[in-house]
Amino acid sequence: MEIKIGGDLSKIDLFPDDVFLVSYPRSGNTWMRLLLSSYVTGSKDTVHSYQELRRVSADVYKGTVESMSDRERPRLIKTHSPYDSRLPRVVYIVRDARDVAVSYYFYRLQFPKEEISFSDYLVRFNLGQLDTFGTWSDHVTSWLDKGQKSDDFLLVKYEDLIKDTHEQLKRVVDFIWGSSDSRKIDTAVKAVEFSNLQRSEKRMGWLPGNDRNATFFRSGKVGDWKNHFSPDGLQGFSLFHGAALKRLGYLSPQESHQFEMAKLAVVKQTADRSVEAETAILLDKQFQVSLQESHWQIQRQLRDIQEQFHQTRAQLSQSQPKPTATSAQKARQADSVDALYQKQQNGLKHSNKEIEEIEAGKLWELRSHLEKIKRWLRLIIS
Numbered sequence: 001m002e003i004k005i006g007g008d009l010s011k012i013d014l015f016p017d018d019v020f021l022v023s024y025p026r027s028g029n030t031w032m033r034l035l036l037s038s039y040v041t042g043s044k045d046t047v048h049s050y051q052e053l054r055r056v057s058a059d060v061y062k063g064t065v066e067s068m069s070d071r072e073r074p075r076l077i078k079t080h081s082p083y084d085s086r087l088p089r090v091v092y093i094v095r096d097a098r099d100v101a102v103s104y105y106f107y108r109l110q111f112p113k114e115e116i117s118f119s120d121y122l123v124r125f126n127l128g129q130l131d132t133f134g135t136w137s138d139h140v141t142s143w144l145d146k147g148q149k150s151d152d153f154l155l156v157k158y159e160d161l162i163k164d165t166h167e168q169l170k171r172v173v174d175f176i177w178g179s180s181d182s183r184k185i186d187t188a189v190k191a192v193e194f195s196n197l198q199r200s201e202k203r204m205g206w207l208p209g210n211d212r213n214a215t216f217f218r219s220g221k222v223g224d225w226k227n228h229f230s231p232d233g234l235q236g237f238s239l240f241h242g243a244a245l246k247r248l249g250y251l252s253p254q255e256s257h258q259f260e261m262a263k264l265a266v267v268k269q270t271a272d273r274s275v276e277a278e279t280a281i282l283l284d285k286q287f288q289v290s291l292q293e294s295h296w297q298i299q300r301q302l303r304d305i306q307e308q309f310h311q312t313r314a315q316l317s318q319s320q321p322k323p324t325a326t327s328a329q330k331a332r333q334a335d336s337v338d339a340l341y342q343k344q345q346n347g348l349k350h351s352n353k354e355i356e357e358i359e360a361g362k363l364w365e366l367r368s369h370l371e372k373i374k375r376w377l378r379l380i381i382s
Helices: 030-041 046-051 065-069 099-107 118-126 138-148 158-163 167-175 182-191 194-204 231-249 253-318 327-381
Strands: 019-024 055-059 077-079 089-094 153-157
Touching: 019 030, 019 327, 030 055, 030 077, 030 089, 030 167, 030 182, 046 153, 055 231, 077 153, 089 138, 089 158, 089 167, 099 118, 099 327, 118 231, 138 153, 153 158, 158 167, 231 253
Parallel strands: 019 077, 019 089, 055 077, 089 153
Antiparallel strands: none
């Protein structure tokens, strides 16, 4: 029984000359694999290039361990994995995150239970909740920070591949095999032009796992994001991915300025919220002290009333009866003292209860306010 890899690279025995074609989804990985398939086989036909695709380059999400073992070396292996130090040699294909987001959105709409507005989808994209590969910026940064330092790492930009397919394919072929054949590169470029891929797909519907109406090669255009992003959506997107976009040269001078201004605004808002939170905490502490002092005052008043009551009772019990005073009058005097004491005590207890209710309500308002500030801060920091 064959063992499916399922994207788990630990199942594969790696060789030092293995070359991994790595990218975030919807960044041109499949197109690069088709170009290499045509280059290796010499095919002039798009369909034939696709049919040879898996023979020339393996897919860790659809292949098996057994199918990997008998491949000609150097092996070409596709993955969407974030940085992995085990991968010996890497061709990393990167694309403008804004175009990636648009492409991924329309691709996912073709599948069941994926009816979602573009604005709601962007929230999930920005948080890396669409798949198991994390966010676009984390994925790209992980490879730029660690992989790019090695001589066994080649960065290919999708936009450069569109602009000069021959030159970029030559770079990749030279990286993999050490040299290249210019005529074979020309043949591959013509066979796997993006327009040819679209026509073949419409005619044959040959994408694995898709029906004939599904499209994998939707547009492929550079800058298509401008037709789909709203100003607010773009601003929020830039806060998550602007640093990586700027690092890769995807932001124009104006966009870079807007990104920096948006960052400053967020820093200012975060600082304002922090001051507001600290103020609320201070007020909370002052309120607690004030309430404690009120409790102490009530307790002192209760003790004073109790002492006065006991003194009065003692004086009545020790006093001699007056000739004119009857037993009934003495009883009424004692009852009056008891009633006065009880009334004062009930009043103080009522005041104490009111203070406790005020305390509970005020504390609830303060804590609710603090929780809102904490949630806002966590969203900004993340």
